Amino acid sequence: xxxxxxxxxxxxxxxxxxxxxxxxxxVVPVALVGLVYSAYRPPMPTWSDLIDQVRLQALGLAAVMxxxxxxxxxxxxxxxEGFALPLSARAxxxxxxxxxxxxxxxxxxxxxxxxxxxxxxxTAGTASPPAVLALFVxxxxxxxxxxxxAVWTRSYTPLVVLLLLVPAYLLYTVTSMGTRADEILxxxxxxxxxxxxxxxxxxxxxxxxxxxxLLHISFMAAFLLVFAFARREGSWFLRPVTxxxxxxxxxxxxxxxxxxxxxxxxxxPFTDQDLYGAxxxxxxxxxxxxxxxxxGYESWxxxxxxxxxxxxxxxxxxxRDRLPVVWQGTQxxxxxxxxxxxxxxxxxxxAQPFPPPGTVIxxxxxxxxxxxxxxxxxxxxxxxxLGLPRYWDHxxxxxxxxxxxxxxxxxxxxxxxxxxxxxxxxxxxxxSELDLSLTHAILGLPQQSVSQVVEEHWxxxxxxxxxxxxxxxxxxxSVADDAVPDPAWAPNxxxxxxxxxxxxxxxxxxx
Amino acid sequence: xxxGTTGExxxxxxxxxxxxxxxxxxxxxxxxxxxLELGPGVTGLLGRNGAGKTTLMRxxxxxxxxxxxxxxxxxxxxxxxxxxxxIRRRMGxxxxxxxxxxxxxxxxxxxxxxxxxxxxxxxxxxxxxxxxMRRVDLYDRxxxxxxxxSGGMRQRLGLAAALLGDPELLLLDEPxxxxxxxxxxxxxxxxxxxxxxxTVVLSTHQIEDVAALCRRVLCLDQGRVIFxxxxxxxxARARGRVWEQGSRPEEGVTSWRxxxxxxxxxxxxxxxxxxxxxxxxVEPSLEDAYLxxxxxxxxxx
Numbered sequence: 001x002x003x004x005x006x007x008x009x010x011x012x013x014x015x016x017x018x019x020x021x022x023x024x025x026x027v028v029p030v031a032l033v034g035l036v037y038s039a040y041r042p043p044m045p046t047w048s049d050l051i052d053q054v055r056l057q058a059l060g061l062a063a064v065m066x067x068x069x070x071x072x073x074x075x076x077x078x079x080x081e082g083f084a085l086p087l088s089a090r091a092x093x094x095x096x097x098x099x100x101x102x103x104x105x106x107x108x109x110x111x112x113x114x115x116x117x118x119x120x121x122x123t124a125g126t127a128s129p130p131a132v133l134a135l136f137v138x139x140x141x142x143x144x145x146x147x148x149x150a151v152w153t154r155s156y157t158p159l160v161v162l163l164l165l166v167p168a169y170l171l172y173t174v175t176s177m178g179t180r181a182d183e184i185l186x187x188x189x190x191x192x193x194x195x196x197x198x199x200x201x202x203x204x205x206x207x208x209x210x211x212x213x214l215l216h217i218s219f220m221a222a223f224l225l226v227f228a229f230a231r232r233e234g235s236w237f238l239r240p241v242t243x244x245x246x247x248x249x250x251x252x253x254x255x256x257x258x259x260x261x262x263x264x265x266x267x268x269p270f271t272d273q274d275l276y277g278a279x280x281x282x283x284x285x286x287x288x289x290x291x292x293x294x295x296g297y298e299s300w301x302x303x304x305x306x307x308x309x310x311x312x313x314x315x316x317x318x319x320r321d322r323l324p325v326v327w328q329g330t331q332x333x334x335x336x337x338x339x340x341x342x343x344x345x346x347x348x349x350x351a352q353p354f355p356p357p358g359t360v361i362x363x364x365x366x367x368x369x370x371x372x373x374x375x376x377x378x379x380x381x382x383x384x385x386l387g388l389p390r391y392w393d394h395x396x397x398x399x400x401x402x403x404x405x406x407x408x409x410x411x412x413x414x415x416x417x418x419x420x421x422x423x424x425x426x427x428x429x430x431x432s433e434l435d436l437s438l439t440h441a442i443l444g445l446p447q448q449s450v451s452q453v454v455e456e457h458w459x460x461x462x463x464x465x466x467x468x469x470x471x472x473x474x475x476x477x478s479v480a481d482d483a484v485p486d487p488a489w490a491p492n493x494x495x496x497x498x499x500x501x502x503x504x505x506x507x508x509x510x511x
Numbered sequence: 512x513x514x515g516t517t518g519e520x521x522x523x524x525x526x527x528x529x530x531x532x533x534x535x536x537x538x539x540x541x542x543x544x545x546x547l548e549l550g551p552g553v554t555g556l557l558g559r560n561g562a563g564k565t566t567l568m569r570x571x572x573x574x575x576x577x578x579x580x581x582x583x584x585x586x587x588x589x590x591x592x593x594x595x596x597x598i599r600r601r602m603g604x605x606x607x608x609x610x611x612x613x614x615x616x617x618x619x620x621x622x623x624x625x626x627x628x629x630x631x632x633x634x635x636x637x638x639x640x641x642x643x644m645r646r647v648d649l650y651d652r653x654x655x656x657x658x659x660x661s662g663g664m665r666q667r668l669g670l671a672a673a674l675l676g677d678p679e680l681l682l683l684d685e686p687x688x689x690x691x692x693x694x695x696x697x698x699x700x701x702x703x704x705x706x707x708x709x710t711v712v713l714s715t716h717q718i719e720d721v722a723a724l725c726r727r728v729l730c731l732d733q734g735r736v737i738f739x740x741x742x743x744x745x746x747a748r749a750r751g752r753v754w755e756q757g758s759r760p761e762e763g764v765t766s767w768r769x770x771x772x773x774x775x776x777x778x779x780x781x782x783x784x785x786x787x788x789x790x791x792x793v794e795p796s797l798e799d800a801y802l803x804x805x806x807x808x809x810x811x812x
Binding site: 003013079080082083086092 | 596606611615619622624626627628
């Protein structure tokens with residue numbers, strides 16, 4: 001029988017004994033249940049959220065597996081030496097490391113699966129395989145650290161220190177809030193984060209970031225393993241060589257860290273080609289609206305369209321070509337689209353087709369039950385269609401312009417948003433009292449009658465020169481009529497802010 | 512294959528062949544040019560503390576590298592890694608101070624050693640583990656944690672670990688420490704049975720065990736073999752040098768007081784018997800012979 005089958009037989013033995021060890025049987029299920037139960041579950045889960053969550057959980061799991069592995073590691077270094085057994089001490093430690101890593105991997109897999117299964121919606125987005133693998137390797141550092149510490153100390157001291165440090169840290173975190181110690185903790189957290197995660201950018205879909213993350217944590221895991229073996233190396237020649245290899249791996253950790261910190265920042269843009277699972281043409285058209293989701297977010301088109309379709313239905317068919325393209329982006333992804341939209345530079349790295357002039361950005365967060373997201377999307381699309389500048393880019397006054405009243409009517413098409421959306425829309429364009437009154441009156445009219453007027457006079461209504469009075473006339477509403485109520489229905493919208501219509505100083509008129 | 516004679520029989524198929532074996536710790540030589548050939552049967556290794564017994568056992572067990580000399584164990588060269596592994600597969604070794612992982616059960620620990628000794632598939636391995644537990648009378652304690660075992664039970668556990676796989680070479684360093692008389696008898700029976708096919712080296716201070724078990728005795732002193740022969744030959748060297756007398760003897764001889772108030776006196780070779788008229792010559796035991804051998808060299812009283 002050669003040594004290889006013995007190695008596997010020992011690995012199976014180690015696996016069995018790890019799984020039935022009292023520490024494992026008690027601590028791991030409790031930890032897993034705790035980690036799964038306490039996990040944050042967003043209404044529309046994404047791989048980005050999942051990776052963030054599992055990274056934290058993997059760290060906790062690493063600590064637990066450190067405890068579980070310490071016991072058999074001590075067995076190997078303190079109790080199995082004198083029997084002159086055929087499998088070398090290094091092979092036995094490697095076998096134990098492998099068994100622990102396998103058990104840890106299964107636990108990480110359970111954590112990942114728990115997110116995928118327990119989430120109410122399918123997990124959107126993508127994560128590059130290296131980014132996912134990095135989570136596993138991060139958790140491996142626990143058992144490998146246990147082996148390394150047992151080999152070097154031959155005692156349970158590291159485990160005792162860990163058992164004291166973790167609760168002390170948690171307690172300190174709570175009790176130090178608002179004190180100077182809070183700053184110390186913050187810095188400690190920063191150092192820990194620096195050591196464990198070199199990237200200042202959290203975009204798991206970006207393959208190059210995933211590769212860096214995996215490289216960094218793999219160097220760390222390999223360092224722990226080689227560092228452990230260096231202690232077992234008795235030869236005067238091999239021991240310094242092994243220690244040198246461990247030092248090189250540690251230098252690798254530092255190098256990747258420094259490289260990542262210097263290369264990437266919060267401002268770093270990535271193109272679609274950098275994304276795992278990117279398609280050549282990510283865009284899909286629904287009822288004339290073009291949606292360009294990020295890879296893996298295709299299912300969200302339904303939600304975006306559900307938010308937009310009532311508003312789109314109020315736009316005349318012949319005006320559908322004015323509908324903007326809905327692009328999905330984040331701080332780092334599709335930044336070229338965003339920069340174009342805001343008049344900034346288009347990044348030369350972009351190989352995407354140049355985005356059309358009318359673009360709307362949606363992000364990687366969405367909650368179909370939260371009106372904020374629907375309102376924001378409907379509002380931005382309406383602004384584009386009506387040619388109104390985006391108020392957060394160019395502050396201007398739309399007072400007296402028929403199109404801001406029309407916009408308020410369009411965004412209120414979603415019954416779930418109702419008049420609040422109209423108020424919100426108007427408030428962005430410094431409306432006059434008449435605008436408010438007319439908007440309220442229009443919302444009281446049958447939709448069909450307003451739609452008919454909009455259909456017939458669309459082109460003129462888009463003009464900044466068409467006034468609110470003219471729109472009232474088209475709708476056969478008299479502004480002096482009693483049908484126009486007191487505009488006080490909306491003052492709470494601006495309470496606490498300088499009154500946009502009570503001031504003599506207005507922004508320049510929107511063009 | 513070589514053969515040798517002991518006077519009480521012939522042993523064949525040498526499993527251990529050592530020539531000029533040296534092991535140094537710094538400037539001190541724990542083994543200083545050992546030559547020996549061992550075949551099937553039980554060989555007792557005697558010597559005072561620090562004589563080099565454990566160092567020799569560890570070298571034979573490939574647990575310790577020799578500083579010089581030549582060694583063949585089970586036909587293999589322990590200096591070569593592959594050979595060393597092969598030796599360890601075919602050998603059983605009970606170290607002087609075996610350290611057991613206290614959280615293992617008896618079965619778990621033996622199963623662990625059996626895995627490392629590459630004892631076949633799971634079923635065969637477990638059968639062998641059960642057999643070893645029965646041989647040392649630990650089967651009833653198979654589910655007990657090692658930390659709950661008494662010293663004697665742990666010693667038996669170490670013995671069971673060494674017995675796994677019917678090793679061709681069995682190295683037992685102080686195996687009977689902590690065993691009660693009943694267990695010692697059982698141990699002797701077991702080792703005798705094993706010695707029919709295996710080479711057993713028994714390092715011990717228990718002369719009775721050597722007398723009961725060994726066909727051959729090696730005495731070490733200061734890292735050298737000072738006697739290599741049968742127990743009978745060792746005893747024969749002491750004939751006429753062991754006496755009993757009523758009064759405490761003078762300096763220069765080894766003696767101790769007996770239960771009946773008389774003194775047993777060992778007169779080393781080359782020392783004159785000052786008062787032979789008052790003394791009664793007695794048949795020497797192996798212990799007398801051993802003490803004479805080692806005491807004469809060091810000049811104890």
